[in-house]
Amino acid sequence: MEDITTAVRAVCVTAAGICIISHLTEGTRLRSQAEFVYRLVFAIVVAGFIFGGIKQIELPDLSIFDSNEFSFSTEAYDNAVVEQTASNISDILLSQLSAAGITVDDIVTEVNISEESGISINRVIIRTADFEKAAEIICCSLGQETEVVNGNS
Structure with missing residues (x-):
């Protein structure tokens, strides 16, 4: 100084x-x-x-960031990405269903992100009075292979 x-x-x-x-x-x-x-x-x-x-000038020792204390960060990051992706997809589906006039009580999307950063939508759990119409709209948006589960039952 x-x-x-x-x-x-x-x-x-x-x-x-x-x-x-x-x-x-x-x-x-x-x-x-x-x-x-x-x-x-x-x-x-x-x-x-x-x-x-x-x-x-002395460069700081960066090896302290390689310790076990920081090893969880990759896993925590991956989990946060999965949660945010599921939330974003749920929000989009909710807006599509609302635009179709379907009232939705709850919607939960289960996603899987592969090593190659591919997003697979495994299942959508939805609670609504008009489940059949909602399931049809969701399958049209996400593909027929997407499992849509009635959360009311």
């Missing part, structure tokens, strides 16, 4: 020096030469900070 403070001070002093020299030597041939010298000093200060800082 002290190195950063020193570098910032050096940059500020150098920038102030450039401004002062440019105002004092305005209209003279000395102005361009003095500005050139101060700009070189400015570049050296900034470069010195950058190259000096690179030597002192």
Whole structure:
């Protein structure tokens, strides 16, 4: 932190020096030469900070993230994706059934996501008074192989 403070001070002093020299030597041939010298000093200060800082930078040890404490994250992520996908499909089916005039008490979609990221809709459990019509709409949307289960029984 002290190195950063020193570098910032050096940059500020150098920038102030450039401004002062440019105002004092305005209209003279000395102005361009003095500005050139101060700009070189400015570049050296900034470069010195950058190259000096690179030597002192230490990368964090990332091996701590390979421990068993974080091994559950892939499984938790996969479960969250399955739950979110099932919820999204249920919401879409609910909107389709509502558009058809079918009142739905509850709809649960069971999905399976394969290793290749393929989504299989295993079963749809639905609670509604008009189950036959709802099952027909769901099978038209998801395919005839989708199992639609009456949740009322």
